[in-house]
Amino acid sequence: MNAPASIPETAAEPAIRIRDLVKRYAATGKAPAKLALEGVSFDVPRGEIFGLLGPNGAGKSTLINTLAGLVLKTSGTVEIWGHDIDADRRNAKAAIGIVPQEIVFDPFFTPIEVLDIQAGLYGVPKHLRRSMELLRAVHLADKAKAYSRSLSGGMKRRLLIAKAMVHTPPVLVLDEPTAGVDVELRRQLWELVGELNAGGVTVVLTTHYLEEAEQLCDRIAIINHGRLITNKPTRELVGMAREKVVVLTLDKPLAQAPQHPAFIKATLNERQVEITYDKDRSNAGEVMALVQAMGVQILDVSTREADLEDVFVSLTAGA
Numbered sequence: 285m286n287a288p289a290s291i292p293e294t295a296a297e298p299a300i301r302i303r304d305l306v307k308r309y310a311a312t313g314k315a316p317a318k319l320a321l322e323g324v325s326f327d328v329p330r331g332e333i334f335g336l337l338g339p340n341g342a343g344k345s346t347l348i349n350t351l352a353g354l355v356l357k358t359s360g361t362v363e364i365w366g367h368d369i370d371a372d373r374r375n376a377k378a379a380i381g382i383v384p385q386e387i388v389f390d391p392f393f394t395p396i397e398v399l400d401i402q403a404g405l406y407g408v409p410k411h412l413r414r415s416m417e418l419l420r421a422v423h424l425a426d427k428a429k430a431y432s433r434s435l436s437g438g439m440k441r442r443l444l445i446a447k448a449m450v451h452t453p454p455v456l457v458l459d460e461p462t463a464g465v466d467v468e469l470r471r472q473l474w475e476l477v478g479e480l481n482a483g484g485v486t487v488v489l490t491t492h493y494l495e496e497a498e499q500l501c502d503r504i505a506i507i508n509h510g511r512l513i514t515n516k517p518t519r520e521l522v523g524m525a526r527e528k529v530v531v532l533t534l535d536k537p538l539a540q541a542p543q544h545p546a547f548i549k550a551t552l553n554e555r556q557v558e559i560t561y562d563k564d565r566s567n568a569g570e571v572m573a574l575v576q577a578m579g580v581q582i583l584d585v586s587t588r589e590a591d592l593e594d595v596f597v598s599l600t601a602g603a
């Protein structure tokens with residue numbers, strides 16, 4: 285499946301640009317008002333697979349639904365493929381395909397009909413429709429004329445992806461594509477996402493699973509309580525997740541920095557020593573014992589980057 289020919293191969297402009305995005309849901313009945321997005325800014329680079337991670341209620345769906353035009357933002361700006369969603373809604377909408385979390389089809393239509401109808405809704409002229417090509421791309425060509433209700437859960441999810449692509453958008457957004465999906469099917473969906481991306485489509489997906497984001501995504505942003513906590517290339521983020529920093533205050537300065545194969549960095553500053561270590565290979569107890577063995581007393585201990593780790597813990601706990 286190829287992106288439209290008009291898309292330049294290397295464009296500095298991001299696929300999606302979000303600035304100071306705020307969403308406040310108004311109070312309804314007994315539910316109080318809720319600030320779901322508190323000023324989020326980031327770019328999704330063109331051509332990448334971008335993962336948006338966050339625990340339940342973090343604001344992921346609010347963000348995706350804002351892109352989809354289903355949620356009206358309170359303030360901030362959003363551009364999709366260079367088109368502002370307020371000033372240039374038509375082009376912004378044409379540039380994005382959204383795969384929703386829930387599976388919704390009329391069970392009496394066949395996959396080919398589902399795609400033809402969707403193409404009609406998007407005003408794709410008949411001679412430009414690619415329904416069969418799309419079914420082949422999602423490995424459903426042999427089910428073109430089966431009733432949608434007879435498809436397995438995995439097939440239905442693949443059909444949803446094809447449905448989101450009928451107007452050949454350069455950006456595809458998947459809202460938790462693998463929630464509640466078994467391991468084998470998850471793998472199939474990952475492969476399909478990889479194939480679409482290799483064909484030139486920029487992919488944004490939300491997930492609770494750190495592992496999924498690690499496997500698939502070039503870049504990961506983490507959102508929690510409506511705020512962006514981090515946004516980094518996957519390799520960098522995974523590296524950071526392995527690092528832990530411990531700061532020890534001692535009764536007297538050390539003559540030399542402590543050494544251990546698991547230490548990434550150790551810096552001395554008068555009576556303080558700051559040690560960055562690989563938490564898969566060491567732990568705070570071992571670090572402290574090693575320092576004490578150098579003939580000093582530890583008066584105080586603190587650790588850094590616990591916030592990021594907390595987020596990781598809460599994410600991986602859900603997985």
Ligand SMILES: Nc1ncnc2c1ncn2[C@@H]1O[C@H](COP(=O)(O)OP(=O)(O)OP(=O)(O)O)[C@@H](O)[C@H]1O
Pocket residue numbers: 309310315318319320338339340341342343344345346347
């Ligand atoms: N229509 C609404 N009215 C009021 N509050 C809402 C509405 N939709 C979402 N919220 C609240 O906004 C916050 C963010 O919700 P959102 O659905 O965006 O989170 P999420 O990260 O997508 O979570 P999940 O992974 O469970 O889908 C939550 O506290 C939620 O209760």
